[in-house]
Amino acid sequence: xxxxxxxxxxxxxxxGQSMTLQCTQDMNHNYMYWYRQDPGMGLKLIYYxxxxxITDKGEVPNGYNVSRSTTEDFPLRLELAAPSQTSVYFxxxxxxxxxxxxQYFGPGTRLTVT
Amino acid sequence: KNEVEQSPQNLTAQEGEFITINCSYSxxxxxxxxxxxxxxxxxxxxxxxxxxxxxxxxxxATINIQEKHSSLHITASHPRDSAVYICAVxxxxxxxxxxxxTSLLVTP
Numbered sequence: 654x655x656x657x658x659x660x661x662x663x664x665x666x667x668x669g670q671s672m673t674l675q676c677t678q679d680m681n682h683n684y685m686y687w688y689r690q691d692p693g694m695g696l697k698l699i700y701y702x703x704x705x706x707i708t709d710k711g712e713v714p715n716g717y718n719v720s721r722s723t724t725e726d727f728p729l730r731l732e733l734a735a736p737s738q739t740s741v742y743f744x745x746x747x748x749x750x751x752x753x754x755x756q757y758f759g760p761g762t763r764l765t766v767t
Numbered sequence: 768k769n770e771v772e773q774s775p776q777n778l779t780a781q782e783g784e785f786i787t788i789n790c791s792y793s794x795x796x797x798x799x800x801x802x803x804x805x806x807x808x809x810x811x812x813x814x815x816x817x818x819x820x821x822x823x824x825x826x827x828a829t830i831n832i833q834e835k836h837s838s839l840h841i842t843a844s845h846p847r848d849s850a851v852y853i854c855a856v857x858x859x860x861x862x863x864x865x866x867x868x869t870s871l872l873v874t875p
Contacts, residue, residue: 684861695771695853695865703861711862712768743810747861753798753817754861758810 655679657759659744665765666734674729674762676744684747684754685727686711687719689740690761696743702727734766769794773854773866780873786841788869790854793835800863801828801839802853810853813839844873 660675678685683704688696698711702721716738718730727746731738742762747754770793780786790799801814814821814828816837821828825844830837841848849872855863 686862693867695867696855696863697865698862701862741808745810750815753800753815753857755812755815756800756863757812758802761808761810763808 657744657746657757659742659759659762661762662760663763665767666731668734668736668766670734671730671732672734674731674742674744674764676727676729676759677725678727678744678746678757679725680746680748680757681724682746682748682757683724685721686745686747686756687717687727687729688743688745689713690743691740699729699742731764736766738764739766740764769796769856769858769864771854771856771864771866773852773869775869776867777870778872780844780871782845782873782875784844784873786844786848786871786873788839788852788854788871790837790839790866791835792856792864794858795832795835796856796858798857799830799837800855800857801837802855804851804853804868806850813852841871846873846875849873 657678686701687699700719702708744759745756747756798817825842827840851868853868854866
């Protein structure tokens with residue numbers, strides 16, 4: 654199993670450009686998440702999905718969009734990139750195990766908007 | 768929203784020392800998670816617990832539901848334990864609220 658994979662690892666965008674961060678998991682998990690991590694701050698939830706075709710906003714959704722057409726893929730779209738979106742982005746997936754939803758994280762995408 | 772506080776923010780220890788990292792939260796939870804983030808950024812789940820205590824190798828996690836408090840202990844610390852340790856809680860199920868992390872440096 655590759656687990657959760659993310660591409661690209663690094664990206665520099667100019668203000669106003671758009672891009673899609675890719676996330677794929679091969680563990681057949683229903684639940685998938687996008688988080689952002691800013692220096693000195695805890696991870697914050699951007700969007701999540703409880704299954705194919707179902708997505709919902711998290712704590713910081715503005716400026717982002719998602720889709721979930723398959724169980725495996727959960728891409729994050731940035732439209733009109735802004736410097737405030739400079740961050741490290743983590744995709745994660747989870748299943749319901751004993752006691753709760755254990756989360757599996759991708760390696761992260763470091764995005765800089767200049 | 769469940770506020771998650773970790774202490775200390777930064778911790779330096781000598782190899783072999785016993786280490787404790789604390790986490791407190793404000794609202795009742797369904798589960799508490801301890802995660803490890805190494806330099807280079809990858810995040811790995813260490814523990815998920817809703818009561819009592821769990822042990823994995825030199826790592827022990829405990830939780831006191833009544834006091835809304837959890838601790839992560841590392842026995843016989845080693846430089847390879849140097850990482851950021853993150854506490855996170857889930858209230859109604861799957862989404863997590865994260866603490867800011869504790870940065871641990873273990874020196875030889």
